[in-house]
Amino acid sequence: MKKVLIPTKLHPVARETLNKHGNYEVVQDDSAELSALASQHPDTYALIVRSEKVTAEIIDAMPSLKVIIRAGAGYNTIDIKYARSKNVDVMNTPGANANAVAEEVIALMLADARHVVPADASTREGKWEKKIFMGREITGKTVGIVGFGAIGQLVAKRLSGFDVKVLAFDPFLSDERARDLKAESAELTEIFEKCDYVSLHMPENDETRGIINKSLLARMKNGATLINCARAGIINEDDLRALKADKGLRYLNDVYPKDEAGPKPIADVADIMLPHLGASTNEANYNAALRSATQLIGYDDKGIASYVVNRDVPEGLDKAYSELAYALAHLCRGIAGGNKQMKLIETSFYGDLAKFGDWLLVQIVAALSDDFDRTLGYDAALEYLKEMGVEYFNRDTDASKGYGNSITVDITTSLDAAHFQRISVRGTVAEGNMMISRINDFDKLYFEPVGTAVLFIYKDRPGVIGQIGKALAEADINIADMRNPHDPSGAHSLALMKINQKVDAAIVEKIAAQIEALHASCVNF
Secondary structure, eight states, rough: OOOEEESSSSOOEEEEEEEEEEEEEEEEEOOSSSHHHHHHHHHHHEEEEESOOOHHHHTTTTTTOOOESSSSSSSTTTTTHHOOOOOOEEEEEEETTTHHHHHHHHHHHHHTTTTTHHHHHHHHTTOOOOTTOOOOOTTTTTTEEOOOOOHHHHHHHGGGGGGGGEEEETOOOHHHHHHHOOEEEHHHHHHHHHEEEEOOOOOOOTTTOOBSSSSHHSSSSSEEEEEEEEEEGBOHHHHHHHHHHHHHHHEEEEEOOSSSOOTTTTTOOEEEEEEOTOOOHHHHHHHHHHHHHHHHHHHHHOOOTBBBBBOOOOOTTTTTHHHHHHHHHHHHHHHHHHOOEEEEEEEEGGGGGGHHHHHHHHHHHHHHHHTSOOSOOOEEEEEHHHHHTTTEEEOOGGGOOOOSEEEEEEEEEEEEEEEEEEEEEEEETTTEEEEEEETTTTTEEEOOOOOEEEEEEEEOOTHHHHHHHHHHHTTOOOEEEEEEBBEEEEEEEEEOOOOOOOOOHHHOOOHHHHHHHEEEEEEEO
């Protein structure tokens, strides 16, 4: 019998499901501190938690521990790196709380629009302040949803009865999928410029941290409302603080750097604050509990590890190839223009990498969408692609091509309803270093994808490299490395340059105009 410790008020369906299976001894106790329970049950095999902090000390107190399951999506309360060092897998249950969070967004919108919180307090005091609490209607407004995964899509569905216009941002969102949900796909800047309400539904990671900053907030309509039921770190709070009063913005918040009592740094900015109640419904508790139990059973009985979030790389795979897969897809995204709609992803995994294709796809999807976490598994990646309406095809490879251990990533994006763009890149690892070997028809590049790179495609003629170098120098930017091949026809050239600092988009656009570039882009690896 494997002991499962549940030190939280989790719905009893988890305990009942595990007991019915017959291979588990379940201890559920929410009356004691987790540290005390860990000491009392050192033979714990699996730990199922909600928002409890799982520290290194708690993990050490249970030497038999092999699995930690977070009954919910976020796992920032778990020391996943230390768990990995102790060979403990950490899983989450993304999607179990999606409807609860979506309904919370609607609740916040209505509560703010009709001044529910202050009007209740005022009326209880015996006042009758109808003039002060003049509200507004949601009907007829434009609502932007940033991150159109499970939660974002449910927000759109729940808004359907309000006769609103919904704009949705997600790199993977197809026009067809958006239309199915009565939404229109839009660029991030467009959402902040046009929407009366903007609801955030993206994870916090290196790509998204602080992404909602002055540049976007300054674009918001006067009097618009920003809703954050995602993660605290995606908003630059200082930028929001600086702009909020002048633009008359409203800010509705349910997320914080730490889930704990005490003063909150956003208190002076938030118009409504909730204590991270997004997942706090009986139904979400049931769903998360059931998912926790069934995932543990699948993990033990069938080896299903789709939602393990702290695995390094599979045994036998050099981690450099995991980073290569991510870099190749990130390069594709940059060449495509950042957030063009994905229609199709095609991959080729050559040599010994073929058997790791499932794992490497996760890295590719994560690089292409900020809304997908690269710590998730293959099944989660496939489900996400299906949810977004993006096709995926992994090609059989031909060893006779002599590509060794290499990866090819092709993406097809839609330029508009009738036109598509296909981008193809290939790379390998040489002496422990990632190398981009091909971009479309430009071959034998052997370019290391690190730092910042600018890329220009132009009609071949003398003097162009000099023009680019001069323009970069005038901006005090130095070229650290460069590749300048022709395509097979000899008609076009690629200038691929690694530079010593990030470059403003306006500079790239200016150079592109000077050299009459057919394509220009900048990629920060």
